[in-house]
Amino acid sequence: MSAPRPNPLLSDRDVDFQLHEVQAVSRLFSLPDFADHSRDTVSLLLESTRRFARAELYPTYRAMDEAPPVFEHGRVRVHPALRALYAGMVDLGLLTATRPPEVGGQHLPLTVHAVASAYLMAGNLSAYGYLGLTLGAAHLLEVFGSPWVRDTFMTRLYRGEWTGTMALTEPQAGSSLADVKTRATPAPDGSWRIQGSKIFISGGDQDFTENVVHLTLARIEGAEGGTRGISLFAVPSRRPEGDALVPNDVSVAGVIHKIGWRGLPSLVLNYGEAGDCRGWLVGQPGRGLACMFQMMNEARIMVGLNGVATASVAYHEALAYARERPQGRPAWAKDASRPQSPIIEHADVRRMLLRQKAIVEGGLSLLLSASYQADLAGHAPDAATRERASRLLDLLTPIAKTFPAEKGFESNALALQIHGGYGYSSEYSPESWLRDQKLNSIHEGTTGIQGLDLLGRKVIAGEGAALRAFQEEVDATVERARAAGVEAAWCDALRGALDEAATLTMELAARGLAGEVEAMLRHSADFLELFSVLAVAWRWLDQAAAAREGLKRGADGQDFYEGKLAAAQYWFAVEVPRVALLAKLCRTAEDSYARMRPEWF
């Protein structure tokens, strides 16, 4: 296999634009926790991360896709490159960067961490997966762990010595955590004996660090059924005894042959087959799901970012291919004696590229907006700002998780399509990114579950406070756009879509309050799609405003700004008009699939 063609993974110019011209991330540096940071420290971090992603992660991506982990003699052997890659990612400081100095961190805004991570994900999403899972697990222990648990597990995770997982899913309880059956029994030494089985545990075993800590949901013996009977435990694969690590009766029962993310094993784990698996309670008994939701919400943002990154690397590959592949001539210049044109000259190829750009860069902007709110939620000095940001983050999370997964899959398919017959072969990478992307609509809550979460919980939270905060944000963007001289039609269209969404939300909420829960939630998938189109339109209007401002300033890169305006135009012309159609489905509670009986299929 030859070395892959260089790929920027993400556009550096776009990342700069999004951080500094669209989001004005430097406003965060005025918050006390972030005071040590500046545009320069951010640049340094991004520089080292990009370099590592391009020089180390990306060149190993295909090898990992082609040689997935092997399960032998009860252990999982992962790709040998992972040892150095993981150490390299730890050296970049990204495991602890956003955490406070007490645990070795430097209070980096999540907004910056997110784009840095996106480079790693775009370079090699499986390699990043170990880091992301470890980060989530350690953060959970940091917040909810006892001093002993923090000292024993968290410190080693943050130092990169061990890795972490989240172990929720069971064969009989995939999306339905209320049905978790893994049991925990108190032991005299203060630990718990864990017994049960988990499935789809990403990174559940590997051979590049000496231990793996599984943040595991289990039911304490005698606890009530449903979600309130679930507690959270730290369960290491190997437990400390004195200075040694001894096997903790967590065994790998099998490897799932995933179709993507093939550098990261997905495992079936059995706990306590020999009755000797010990776990340590994290947080209060019965509060396992509440604790886990911290990790899960972070994971959902991470999934969204992954969707953007996976769409981005494929978009850049398709763009480079379209610029260099000669094929045919435009329909109005068919003279076969002339040389063929690069396919980017064909309108339909440019359509596919512009659609990808709109999805990738709109998605990135959405993820950065969510991350920005997470930064405010965690670090704003006043409680009101923190609460508002927290609600806004909650509202944006299902959208930020789903939009890149669903539209990113479409975007990845377009990247393959642009490669034509070559795209259909495994000699080229677009097909592997397409496979990778498909997981994002499934893990950490399927698209269907995100729709229920948005409509059934998030958008009506705080008696509409979350929705009002979202409206204020959109209003501010519209104001900015008008001032910058962005097309009035786009500003009006965004306001119109927002009003439509707000009115619809009230109507549906009223239906729910009237006890018509089924009719309220029936079109939750369409409602989520509607909000995705709207939220991304908001992000494109903001980018259009920043582009107009840049053009007015006479800033460098007129081409770049023109491209931004064309992509915004595309989104307002092609996607925003769908809002009214989607709203109608929700509003009329269109009943085709509600009426549909299983025996009618």
Added chain:
Amino acid sequence: MSAPRPNPLLSDRDVDFQLHEVQAVSRLFSLPDFADHSRDTVSLLLESTRRFARAELYPTYRAMDEAPPVFEHGRVRVHPALRALYAGMVDLGLLTATRPPEVGGQHLPLTVHAVASAYLMAGNLSAYGYLGLTLGAAHLLEVFGSPWVRDTFMTRLYRGEWTGTMALTEPQAGSSLADVKTRATPAPDGSWRIQGSKIFISGGDQDFTENVVHLTLARIEGAEGGTRGISLFAVPSRRPEGDALVPNDVSVAGVIHKIGWRGLPSLVLNYGEAGDCRGWLVGQPGRGLACMFQMMNEARIMVGLNGVATASVAYHEALAYARERPQGRPAWAKDASRPQSPIIEHADVRRMLLRQKAIVEGGLSLLLSASYQADLAGHAPDAATRERASRLLDLLTPIAKTFPAEKGFESNALALQIHGGYGYSSEYSPESWLRDQKLNSIHEGTTGIQGLDLLGRKVIAGEGAALRAFQEEVDATVERARAAGVEAAWCDALRGALDEAATLTMELAARGLAGEVEAMLRHSADFLELFSVLAVAWRWLDQAAAAREGLKRGADGQDFYEGKLAAAQYWFAVEVPRVALLAKLCRTAEDSYARMRPEWF
């Protein structure tokens, strides 16, 4: 690997419904050529085909996906099961069934042949691929071949002794056949010496018959450039010399590692490396592309059918899974002490299933309508009917090729999604059908090319005669639906969409006549999408009418008819309203990607 769960591939009830209640295929039996056929002969053929597809083809599908052809010592070794499978398909009579008795056929309507083939495709699309390619090649020789060529090649193809391919694409000329470089030089014996290279040649070599005949496009030395300089040749891998077959200097230069259709090799072929490759001219010199278009149009219908079949097998798999997989409870009945519900109880799962049903059965109906017109075009006694049917078939072909490819891919992704985490593993089949499906938007003319073909040629052909014929067909369906008591809103919506499409077509054609070809064709992808939604709405209204008629008759299967009405309702509620949005993009010549310059990306 355990035996796969039984899968009906297609619904027999639906096939009966589409043939006899929707299309009334028996009207064809009154045409002289089809006089030997009846509902009974059709049933017999379908019975034997289904049985073979379910008992023989389907059980080998996964094995072929897992063990693709091997290229060794210059030859390709395919899956050993193919020898018996190919012989079995030949025994079913499907190679010659639609052909006249003179070449061993029985004048079976293509409409019937199409559904029979769909079972084979759904069972194992790669195995069918050899048959489909052979059929197309033999038919081409039947129509355009000299007596010697017919006797030498066609007869053996039709008898199933050899297989055929279509060899158009070259590395530098994928979609751009004007740039074909393979050369043909006249030889004293009346044959031609062929020299050049072809790529993506499906079935270009195999080891279950003794020979492969490549229908090859090449440029006769000295011929003009562009498409008019291209001629068609029959070039066997081994040529007859006396009673023997000797190597004909066609060599396999490599195997493409396709991501799907993995039982059917896709090859790079080199012709005449030793200067000893002989081909025989088929049709007139310089008419190669015109001849090949017969095969290509048949192939496009076949691709559409394949898209339907591949979506169908996955839909049935997802349906069975949704009926038996317990997971969670409806949002309004969360009591965890109650057993979990099968996931078909969740509204969003039913949404995904109904969408699949609408795509699969709407697509099948579209393909049968196109096939019905092909039957009339070939066998109606009067020339006017033949010409009208031929135009209508031309108009429907790009739609029938593309809709199942594009929406079928979405449908296949939904089948995977319904399987959740299991769907993301290669232990389950949905992921393989998703891979298979992706080819259908690429081969035999990409989706982009189909859009240009529809808008730039087909819909304006005969000064609007094709479009008028389509309007008449839709009008007749609306009349039928009104008489049957189908919802007036659907009838009105279909008429409205048709009027919108017709007006739009006139406007765009006028733009083309005014020399604004670029603006006319800019949104050809959206135009194709618009016509797809419209054509499938037409097919759903026809099905709704047949369902209402069935319910009125008190025919068996009320559940089946109710399901048809729900799927029709879905299509009219969710898809038809998009027609206005798509028309607006075309009409206003929305210019985001037209303005977009390569350097702006």
